[in-house]
Amino acid sequence: xxxxxxxxxxxxxxxxxxxxxxxxxxxxxxxxxxxxxxxxxxxxxxxxxxxxxxxxxxxxxxxxxxxxxxxxxxxxxxxxxxxxxxxxxxxxxxxxxxxxxxxxxxxxxxxxxxxxxxxxxxxxxxxxxxxxxxxxxxxxxxxxxxxxxxxxxxxxxxxxxxxxxxxxxxxxxxxxxxxxxxxxxxxxxxxxxxxxxxxxxxxxxxxxxxxxxxxxxxxxxxxxxxxxxxxxxxxxxxxxxxxxxxxxxxxxxxxxxxxxxxxxxxxxxxxxxxxxxxxxxxxxxxxxxxxxxxxxxxxxxxxxxxxxxxxxxxxxxxxxxxxxxxxxxxxxxxxxxxxxxxxxxxxxxxxxxxxxxxxxxxxxxxxxxxxxxxxxxxxxxxxxxxxxxxxxxxxxxxxxxxxxxxxxxxxxxxxxxxxxxxxxxxxxxxxxxxxxxxxxxxxxxxxxxxxxxx
Amino acid sequence: xxxxxxxxxxxxxxxxxxxxxxxxxxxxxxxxxxxxxxxxxxxxxxxxxxxxxxxxxxxxxxxxxxxxxxxxxxxxxxxxxxxxxxxxxxxxxxxxxxxxxxxxxxxxxxxxxxxxxxxxxxxxxxxxxxxxxxxxxxxxxxxxxxxxxxxxxxxxxxxxxxxxxxxxxxxxxxxxxxxxxxxxxxxxxxxxxxxxxxxxxxxxxxxxxxxxxxxxxxxxxxxxxxxxxxxxxxxxxxxxxxxxxxxxxxxxxxxxxxxxxxxxxxxxxxxxxxxxxxxxxxxxxxxxxxxxxxxxxxxxxxxxxxxxxxxxxxxxxxxxxxxxxxxxxxxxxxxxxxxxxxxxxxxxxxxxxxxxxxxxxxxxxxxxxxxxxxxxxxxxxxxxxxxxxxxxxxxxxxxxxxxxxxxxxxxxxxxxxxxxxxxxxxxxxxxxxxxxxxxxxxxxxxxxxxxxxxxxxxxxxxxxxxxxxxxxxxxxxxxxxxxxxxxxxxxxxxxxxxxxxxxxxxxxxxxxxxxxx
Numbered sequence: 001x002x003x004x005x006x007x008x009x010x011x012x013x014x015x016x017x018x019x020x021x022x023x024x025x026x027x028x029x030x031x032x033x034x035x036x037x038x039x040x041x042x043x044x045x046x047x048x049x050x051x052x053x054x055x056x057x058x059x060x061x062x063x064x065x066x067x068x069x070x071x072x073x074x075x076x077x078x079x080x081x082x083x084x085x086x087x088x089x090x091x092x093x094x095x096x097x098x099x100x101x102x103x104x105x106x107x108x109x110x111x112x113x114x115x116x117x118x119x120x121x122x123x124x125x126x127x128x129x130x131x132x133x134x135x136x137x138x139x140x141x142x143x144x145x146x147x148x149x150x151x152x153x154x155x156x157x158x159x160x161x162x163x164x165x166x167x168x169x170x171x172x173x174x175x176x177x178x179x180x181x182x183x184x185x186x187x188x189x190x191x192x193x194x195x196x197x198x199x200x201x202x203x204x205x206x207x208x209x210x211x212x213x214x215x216x217x218x219x220x221x222x223x224x225x226x227x228x229x230x231x232x233x234x235x236x237x238x239x240x241x242x243x244x245x246x247x248x249x250x251x252x253x254x255x256x257x258x259x260x261x262x263x264x265x266x267x268x269x270x271x272x273x274x275x276x277x278x279x280x281x282x283x284x285x286x287x288x289x290x291x292x293x294x295x296x297x298x299x300x301x302x303x304x305x306x307x308x309x310x311x312x313x314x315x316x317x318x319x320x321x322x323x324x325x326x327x328x329x330x331x332x333x334x335x336x337x338x339x340x341x342x343x344x345x346x347x348x349x350x351x352x353x354x355x356x357x358x359x360x361x362x363x364x365x366x367x368x369x370x371x372x373x374x375x376x377x378x379x380x381x382x383x384x385x386x387x388x389x390x391x392x393x394x395x396x397x398x399x400x401x402x403x404x405x406x407x408x409x410x411x412x413x414x415x416x417x418x419x420x421x422x423x424x425x426x427x428x429x430x431x432x433x434x435x436x437x438x439x440x441x442x443x444x445x446x447x448x449x450x451x452x453x454x
Numbered sequence: 455x456x457x458x459x460x461x462x463x464x465x466x467x468x469x470x471x472x473x474x475x476x477x478x479x480x481x482x483x484x485x486x487x488x489x490x491x492x493x494x495x496x497x498x499x500x501x502x503x504x505x506x507x508x509x510x511x512x513x514x515x516x517x518x519x520x521x522x523x524x525x526x527x528x529x530x531x532x533x534x535x536x537x538x539x540x541x542x543x544x545x546x547x548x549x550x551x552x553x554x555x556x557x558x559x560x561x562x563x564x565x566x567x568x569x570x571x572x573x574x575x576x577x578x579x580x581x582x583x584x585x586x587x588x589x590x591x592x593x594x595x596x597x598x599x600x601x602x603x604x605x606x607x608x609x610x611x612x613x614x615x616x617x618x619x620x621x622x623x624x625x626x627x628x629x630x631x632x633x634x635x636x637x638x639x640x641x642x643x644x645x646x647x648x649x650x651x652x653x654x655x656x657x658x659x660x661x662x663x664x665x666x667x668x669x670x671x672x673x674x675x676x677x678x679x680x681x682x683x684x685x686x687x688x689x690x691x692x693x694x695x696x697x698x699x700x701x702x703x704x705x706x707x708x709x710x711x712x713x714x715x716x717x718x719x720x721x722x723x724x725x726x727x728x729x730x731x732x733x734x735x736x737x738x739x740x741x742x743x744x745x746x747x748x749x750x751x752x753x754x755x756x757x758x759x760x761x762x763x764x765x766x767x768x769x770x771x772x773x774x775x776x777x778x779x780x781x782x783x784x785x786x787x788x789x790x791x792x793x794x795x796x797x798x799x800x801x802x803x804x805x806x807x808x809x810x811x812x813x814x815x816x817x818x819x820x821x822x823x824x825x826x827x828x829x830x831x832x833x834x835x836x837x838x839x840x841x842x843x844x845x846x847x848x849x850x851x852x853x854x855x856x857x858x859x860x861x862x863x864x865x866x867x868x869x870x871x872x873x874x875x876x877x878x879x880x881x882x883x884x885x886x887x888x889x890x891x892x893x894x895x896x897x898x899x900x901x902x903x904x905x906x907x908x909x910x911x912x913x914x915x916x917x918x919x920x921x922x923x924x925x926x927x928x929x930x931x932x933x934x935x936x937x938x939x940x941x942x943x944x945x946x947x948x949x950x951x952x953x954x955x956x957x958x959x960x961x962x963x964x965x966x967x968x969x970x971x
Contacts, residue, residue, distance in 0.1 A: 134469035138601045139742075147606040148742065150750035157745035237744070269748040297750045304753060 117386055117415055135164040136188045140195040146391050149295070151335045151371060152269045155201035156237055158192065162209065163230045170222075177225050178216045197385050200336035200344070200373045208236060244368040244433035245270055249277040252331065252366055252431045260285040260328045263356070265317075266346040267297035268333020270366040272304060275331075279310050286310070288327065292317040292348045294387060294416050317348050320355050330356045334367040338377045341424030341439035343367070347417050350380075353426035362428040369432050369445060380421040387416035468521045470597065470690070471574055472514050475563055476507070476526040476534065476583040478555070481812045484922040484937045485888075485905050494906065494923050495530035497583040498537055499816065500888060502823035502869055503854050505537060506810055509586045511546060514579075517593035521547050523573055524583075525566055528552040549573075562706030564699060571696045577604075578696075580708065582687040586819055588805035591616070593688075596798045599646065600690040603796050605742055606752065610733050611691040611716060612796035613648055615639065615683040616807045619818065635809070638664060638681040641797050642674045648797035649677060649721070651685075651714040669721040683799065685709055686809065694733045701732065713795070720793045733793055813920055817903060820869045820886045824850045845876075854889065877912065894929065 132140075139161045142148040148157050162185070169184060171177045189206060192198065198206075212232045216225045252274045256262065262285055264271050275287060287310055291298025298314065306312050315323065330352060336344045343349070343365050353363045377383065424439040434445060479486035479496025486496045497507040514522060526534050531552040538548050551570060555561045567580070579597075587593070596614050603609035618636065640650035649670055656665070664679070671677070687709055695716070705711040719725045719733065746752060800807060806822040808815045829851050837855055844861035847853065851865050854872035859865070863876050868885045876882065877895035884901045887893075891904050894912035903920045910916065911929030921927070921938040 137469070138605055141598055141602045142605055142742070145602050146751055147602055148745055148749045148751075150748060153745045153747075153749035156748055157742050160742055160745060241748075267750040269750065295751065300751065300753050 117381075117384065117417060131187050132191045133161075133165045133168065133188060135161045136191060140192055143192065143196040144388075146295075146387075149297075150267070150269055151199050151201040152241055152368075154199050155205050155370075156241065158202050159205055159209070159233050159237055162188075163233050166226050166229050169226065176218050177222060178214050178218060181213050182210060201371055204370050204373075205236065209233065240368060240370040244370070245273050247433040248366050248368065248431050249274050251433075251436060252364065253278040253281060253283070255329065255364065255431075256283055256285055258284045261288065261326055262286070263288045263290060263320075263323070263327040263330045263352070263361075264301070265290045265298070265330075265332050265349050265352045266292065266295070267301040268366065270368070271331050271333045272301055274366060275305060275310065276308055279308060286313065288313040288315065288323055290315060290317055290320055290348075290352060295346075295418075297346075317351065320352055324355050324359050324361060327356070327359075327361050330361055330363045332363070332365055334365050334371060335419060336371050336373045337365075337367050337430065337439075337442055338373050338375055339443040340376045340378070341427070341442050342377050343422040343424075343427060343430075343439070344373075344377060344380070344419055345422060347380075347420045350420045350422040350426070353422045357426045363426060365422075365427055365430045365439075367430055367432055369434060372442060372445065374443075377421055380417070380419060384420075385418045387418050389414055389416070468519075468576060470519050470577050470579055471521045471523060472519050472579045472581060473567070473570070473574065474507075474510060474522060474524045474581050474583050475566060476524060476530065477563075478527060479584075479811065482816065484920045484939050485813070485816075485903060487922050487939065492923075493529045493533060495526065495533050496811075497526065497530070497534060499810070500869075500871065501586065501810060501816065501819045502852055503871055506586075507534070507537070507583050508541075510581045510583060511544060511548075513587050513593050514581070515544060515546055517597055519579065519593075519597075520545060522549065523570065524548055524550045525553050525570060526550065527555045563708040564702075564705045564712050567696065567708070568699060568703075571700065574693065574696060577690070577692050580687070580689045580691070582809060582811070584810040585686050585688060586806075586808055586810055587686075588800070588802055588807040590802050590805055591798075591800045591807065596688065596690055599796050599798055603794070604692060606746060607794060608734060608792045609794045609796050610719075611689055611695055611713075612798060613690075613713065614686045614688045614798045614800065615648075616686055616800040617682055617802075618684045618808060618815075619806050619822075620682075635812075636682055636684045638679060639683060640664075640666065640670070640677050640679050641799070642677050644676065645674075645794075646797050646799075647674065647720075648717050648795045649674060650717060653710050653714045655711070656714075667718075667722060669723065673721045684809070686800075686807070689713065692733070697732050698729055701729070717795045720795065726793065730793060813903060817886060817901070821867065821884070824852060824867055824869065829853065860895070871906075888923070 139148075139157055142157065143154065148154060165185065165188060166181070169177075169181060171180060189198075192202075209229075209232075212229060216228065220228070248270055256274075256278045260283075262275070264275070264287060278285065287305055289298045289302050289305070289312055291302075291314065293316075302312055302314050313323070332343075332345060332349050332352065334343045334345045338344065343353075345365075356363050427439045429436050430439055430442065432445070437445065476495060476497040479499070482496055482499065485499060486494055488494060498505040500506065501509070511522070524534065524538075531550060535550050538550065551573070553561065553566055553569065563580075577600075579593075591614075596612055600609065600612040603612070638652040639648065641648050650664075650666055652664055689708070698716070699705070699712060702712065702715070705715070719729055806819065808819055808822075810816045810819050829847060829849050834855070837857075840856065840858040841847075841853070842859055842861040842863075845859045845863045845865070847859070847863075848866040850867050852869045853859070853865070854870060854874065856872055857870055857874040857876070859876045860878045860880075862878055863880045863882070865876070865882045866884065868882045868887065870876070870882070870885075870887045871889035871891065873889055874887055874891045874893070876893045877897065879896050880893050881898045881900075882893065883899065885899045886903045888904060888906045888908075890907045892909045893899065894910060894914075896913040897910045898915045899910065900915075900917040902916045902918065904910070905921050905923030905925065907924045908921045909926040911927050911931060913930050914927045915932040916927065917934045919933050919936050919938060922940050925938050925940055927933070927938070
């Protein structure tokens, strides 16, 4: 009797239930499993309804199923965003937010599904800001169109443009050049970074420039201060790039003996100078130029060397294994050199170095000291750059109508990472202007030179 | 922190200055002739009720160019200045400079530029006042190409050629002028270089063939010839081009003489030697020679040794040339520059790009804007009151403010200016009416362009006509394929040279022309 009294008051309480349906239990009475079941059902129904609503919007239905499955995966990664390195952070967040936009908007196909390198994104289309000096605008265009590439070239180009900017600068009243010029240059620098991520060489040069600016004497008349700064920039270029290259030419040239077969990868301005100088000295050697897509810089090196009269061989990266046994020395350049001895260079250098090491061929890296970076880099995934697709078509240029077909396919993502990391174990020696050093003692160099910063 | 101070004090370094050339518009002759004693400048003729001049000005503003020099004939100066100062806020600084020219004595564009060289201190953009750019071609595209190439390559100028809209042959009457302004050009598609432009002089010299130099083909072995492109007359040039212009005093027209000549400098050795130093002055403000020498993607010419440039007889010198030094000597630097003329080609079938310098293109441009127009009743109640609800106005028309439209009129595919009056039962199809026109009842207009203040009498019928401003068509008059001009009274009604142009004396209202309908 008493048990019968239990359910009926409950039923009476839920009089909204139409007669004939099974009595709806209250939440308290159901077991945990049953509650969870109901929750899941509700969630599924909600997702379905949301999907239906989305599919009603024109043009978004096809993206939605893909989006929902992708959303869950990058979502946990989004949480770890703040942990990313600071210079990548701004780009990474932008690239990430582009990826996971739930609106399913029609972004170009290559940003969707770019999971592996999505944290360093793609170069953004730059918007012209009012305060950017026209020289910097032009420089940005040179960078984004890949007309000036290479660590040395970009650094020299940046410093040359900054000389123009400094000469055109006017100190506002109630302000000093040493304090204000830096704030004036900051938006220009961030404009350049937006166009293409800054190279280590540019970073070091700008750091030195900032130091020089803050060290200018307050009492100097403005034009003198500007001239002094331009002079310091010239000195920097002359001493740490041009003169350093000449010393490296000599040092590395001594390593080249008659009858050598030298292998080089892609195109490094330093290695080019070394080879040309050694040839001018009268040494007899042959050069094998290894090249890789998409930039195909080796072709230009080939042109320069062969027009100088050096006997050259040209091949693509996959073929390295077949010639490495005949090589006596590998000479490569570097984008930057890190404290743990790793060399950050054009994508493909690591392969060449590793292959050479396997076959006991000495790998010599030619690198000026201003390319040193105090950071430690362990792999080429944390920090890299992707080349834009439009600039480097994979097909030969004469069929320009065909070459656009690669970018349009929805199932094909093309990635062109520009750099890779060669671990110190594959490198035999680094030739700098201060001498030939083993990769493990990189970090001691600045100290030995008496410099507090690089 | 004083934000205003820090920003405003930097000297405004204008990277480009724009030069807009506003000519007389001889091809638009009845429209651009004086309307009742007042000049009617070509630059102010409207397209979709917006003066033509608006389009290049907005284009410039979007690209971020702030300084504009506008050169117009003295007679038009007042009208144009008035328009510029009264127009809504633009951030452009427009300088109007008059040039002494009259309708009969037309001065070439080269002469004008030579005259105003002192005003131009930096790289400049030459624009015509009648170019209507499509929205898919931003000026920054042409500017960016120039900026990139002038540093990395030594390019001296960039031109823009577009594929004009081709209409059928019979679409507009022949009396309205030429159909085609395209000329054959030879260009290199890979690098975007303009190599050869066929000028009218070339055609006169040899009408059957196009003559090209072997030097051109040696330098650019893969070229293309196209005869379907029209010159937009938009040229982005280095300052040194003006110096070269000064050396050519006989040239009159930029488009027909000077630029085709400029294209030849890059591959003709003698011209290069003579003008190379003028075109790349030694004091180059921003040059990245050292950076380019170190760059991994590009070879400055002097890194390739002399072997490539000397004659094949000089075999002995191979291999003995000295390696280039990283800090090169100053003398050879002029040889670096390629002295190219870049080319931006624009082919967009969906959007019309045109130069509104002929009657036909003016009509087409108006029509093109109509296809995007959606006419609805004006929101201003005063305006709305003027438009009779019984008037049939199709949605692809544009009607200006304060225009009065009476009942049972039919307006299709037309652009009607401000302060017009369209009488009862008038039919206006495919027309362009400028401001202050009066159309009396029962008139029928078909594909006409009416100048300002034109008065069309009742029951008149016009088809494919163009009237000068202030003209009055008598009631019942009917014209077809004619350009109607107010004759010069003093000359006693002398006939003009154009075919099919008839002149009407305003007093001659009794004249009855044949009724074509």
